[in-house]
Amino acid sequence: MELQLLLLFMIFAAIVAVQIEDLLSSVIAVGAVGLGLSLVFLILKAPDLAITQLVVEILCLIILIRATINKDLALVRDGRWFFNTASTLLFIALFLIFAYFALQELPHFGQPIMRVAQEYINTGLAKTGATNIVAAIILDFRGYDTLGEATILFTAVMGVLAVIRKVGRINEK
Amino acid sequence: MSVYILCLVLFCIGLYAVLRKRNLIKIIIGLGIIEYAVNLFFVLIGYRQHGRAPILAKDQVILNMVDPLPQALVLTSIVIGLAVTALIVAIAIRLYEKYGTFDITKIRRLRG
Amino acid sequence: MKNKKEVGMTLIVKTITRLTVGLILLYGIYIVLHGHISPGGGFAGGVIIALSFIHLMLAFGKEATLKKLSQTASSIIESLGALMFLSIALLGFLGGYFFFNFFLHKGSPFALFSAGIIPLCNIAISLKVGAGLFAIFAALVLFRGLGEKE
Numbered sequence: 001m002e003l004q005l006l007l008l009f010m011i012f013a014a015i016v017a018v019q020i021e022d023l024l025s026s027v028i029a030v031g032a033v034g035l036g037l038s039l040v041f042l043i044l045k046a047p048d049l050a051i052t053q054l055v056v057e058i059l060c061l062i063i064l065i066r067a068t069i070n071k072d073l074a075l076v077r078d079g080r081w082f083f084n085t086a087s088t089l090l091f092i093a094l095f096l097i098f099a100y101f102a103l104q105e106l107p108h109f110g111q112p113i114m115r116v117a118q119e120y121i122n123t124g125l126a127k128t129g130a131t132n133i134v135a136a137i138i139l140d141f142r143g144y145d146t147l148g149e150a151t152i153l154f155t156a157v158m159g160v161l162a163v164i165r166k167v168g169r170i171n172e173k
Numbered sequence: 174m175s176v177y178i179l180c181l182v183l184f185c186i187g188l189y190a191v192l193r194k195r196n197l198i199k200i201i202i203g204l205g206i207i208e209y210a211v212n213l214f215f216v217l218i219g220y221r222q223h224g225r226a227p228i229l230a231k232d233q234v235i236l237n238m239v240d241p242l243p244q245a246l247v248l249t250s251i252v253i254g255l256a257v258t259a260l261i262v263a264i265a266i267r268l269y270e271k272y273g274t275f276d277i278t279k280i281r282r283l284r285g
Numbered sequence: 286m287k288n289k290k291e292v293g294m295t296l297i298v299k300t301i302t303r304l305t306v307g308l309i310l311l312y313g314i315y316i317v318l319h320g321h322i323s324p325g326g327g328f329a330g331g332v333i334i335a336l337s338f339i340h341l342m343l344a345f346g347k348e349a350t351l352k353k354l355s356q357t358a359s360s361i362i363e364s365l366g367a368l369m370f371l372s373i374a375l376l377g378f379l380g381g382y383f384f385f386n387f388f389l390h391k392g393s394p395f396a397l398f399s400a401g402i403i404p405l406c407n408i409a410i411s412l413k414v415g416a417g418l419f420a421i422f423a424a425l426v427l428f429r430g431l432g433e434k435e
Contacts, residue, residue, distance in 0.1 A: 007179040014183055014206050018190040023198050030202050037209050044216050045226045045239045047324035048248055051316070053212075055332040056255045059418065060205070062339065066425055067262045068198055088192050092185045096178075103177050110222035117219075117242045125229060130321035130403050133227040133238070137245040138326070139406045146406075147374060149249040150413055154367055156256035157417040160263045164424045228324065252328050252414065259421045266425070 003043055010036040023068040031061045048134050176217055184210035197265050197275040201258065208254045212247045219243035292346030302344040309337040313415075320407040327407040331414030338419050347427060356423055359416045366412030373402055373409065 010033050017029035034057030041050040107113055114121075120137055130136040138146050187210060190203025219240030227241035265275070272280050293299060317330030342350040398404075 003176055004179065007176060007183070010209075011179065011183055011186065014186045017202055017206070018186060018194070018199065023196075026199070026202055030205055033206060033209060037213060040213065041216060044220050045224055046216055046244045046247075047226055047228070048326060048329070049216065049244055049251070051325055052248060052251050052329040052332070055329060055336060056251050059332060059336060059339070059422075060255055060258055062343075063259050063262050063422070063425065064198075064201070067201070067265055085193065088189060092189060096181060096185060099181050100178065103174065103181075106177070106218065109174060109176060109217070110220060112219050112221055112240045114221075114240050114242075117240045120241065121227070121238055128403065129401060131229040132321050132324065132326070133229070133241045134245050134248065134324075135321050135326050135403060135407075137241055138248060139403045140401075142245065143374065143406075145246070145249060146410070147370070149253060150367055150370055150410065152253050153256050153414060153417055154363070156253075156260050157363065157420055159260050160421050161424050163260075163263045163267055226324075248326070248328060252332070255332075255418075256421075259418075259425070263425060 003040065006036055006040050006043070010040070024065070027061065027064045027068055030064070031057065034060070048132075177214070180210055180214050180217060183213070195276055195278060197268065197277060200277070201261055201265065204261070205254075205258060208250075212250055212254075215243045215247050215250075292348070294344050298344050302340060306337050306341050309340065310334060313337060313411075317407050317411040318404065321403045327410030328414055330407070331411035332418060334411060334415035335418035335422070338415075339422050342423070342426070347423070351423070354419070356420060359420045359423070363413055363416035363420065366409050366414075366416065370406060370409040370413065373405055 013029050013032040013036065017026045017033065020026050020029065034053065038050050038053040038057065041053055120141055121133060124133050124136045125131060128136040128140045130140070184207055187203045187206030190206065191200055194200055194203065219242065221237060221239045224237050224239035225235055227238045227244065229235065268280060269275060274280070313330050313333030313336075315330075316325035316333060317327060320326040320330065338350065338354060341353070
């Protein structure tokens with residue numbers, strides 16, 4: 001019950017974030033969506049994810065506010081606004097209809113098929129010695145994925161430094 | 174079942190922002206909302222009714238844990254999403270410095 | 286020439302920052318080290334360590350913080366973290382596999398020194414994530430383009 005209420009709050013905050021014209025207010029509304037997501041992770045019994053989502057959301061807010069310092073003027077609507085919006089809404093409605101039929105194939109909410117995960121839970125403590133099963137999975141059973149993730153982070157840092165570095169570094173006044 | 178539909182509605186709101194908005198910051202916000210919805214969908218699939226968190230406790234035998242495998246996959250996905258957002262914001266700052274606006278219909282000139 | 290301009294934020298923010306930034310760093314290290322016992326792990330702890338340095342930069346301005354952790358030092362620490370993670374993985378070749386948990390005696394559960402290579406991997410990941418995110422933030426904040434000179 002509280003899961004549906006939190007999801008409705010997140011949807012409302014997302015609509016506010018997308019439609020409002022002031023850039024700073026929409027960034028704060030995205031922050032509300034992220035913090036609501038952290039609460040939902042806690043209700044779904046995932047404490048690792050709740051901690052990580054909370055701190056990552058705060059950092060994402062700081063970076064987004066840095067981007068919105070350069071404000072822009074309000075935009076006008078161009079001529080074909082009605083046709084574009086109607087076709088986008090039609091496409092989204094079609095996507096939701098097909099998704100509803102596809103979602104019937106999933107197992108019921110609350111009864112997962114844990115074929116592989118049952119092996120990890122049964123032999124996790126004996127094979128790795130760690131009592132946090134999620135840490136044992138990401139660092140011992142599936143260490144390759146963590147290596148790939150470390151590579152992605154490294155590439156992203158290099159990309160940011162390469163894009164920013166071209167012109168106008170620290171202006172020593 | 175209704176939680177899956179709500180999660181997909183959140184995804185569609187982000188998709189609408191990416192497709193229809195002209196301001197570059199709104200497009201970045203839409204991408205962030207899409208990423209939240211996808212992470213949420215993964216964790217929703219792995220939830221077990223009256224389950225417990227996947228951490229062992231002292232002197233207790235826990236029989237019903239939630240599925241830890243989607244949680245392990247989403248953990249790295251959250252941090253990757255942050256790195257991608259930082260990269261997109263860096264490109265947006267450079268675009269503003271070059272063209273003077275965030276409007277995507279005016280950022281079309283090929284020469285500087 | 287004396288610098289008469291006030292950098293950073295107001296006096297209240299600076300005083301509170303002096304009190305809390307050490308506690309935030311300590312909390313981040315705690316979450317990293319206990320990653321195999323309680324929720325958390327390398328990623329969350331690394332982000333918290335980066336947040337403590339970003340807190341310092343937001344409150345005191347960029348010159349004072351770059352004296353504590355310069356951009357060169359943060360890129361060296363990030364590369365060290367990545368190389369440490371990769372070498373721990375390659376040491377598994379001793380056992381015949383890649384990423385082999387080669388400590389044969391895994392320790393007793395719920396102790397701090399248990400679970401083989403998992404605490405070492407957590408420390409390597411946290412160094413990499415923390416230093417990388419601080420480098421991203423320092424580059425984005427220090428950027429002064431041609432259009433922002435006035």
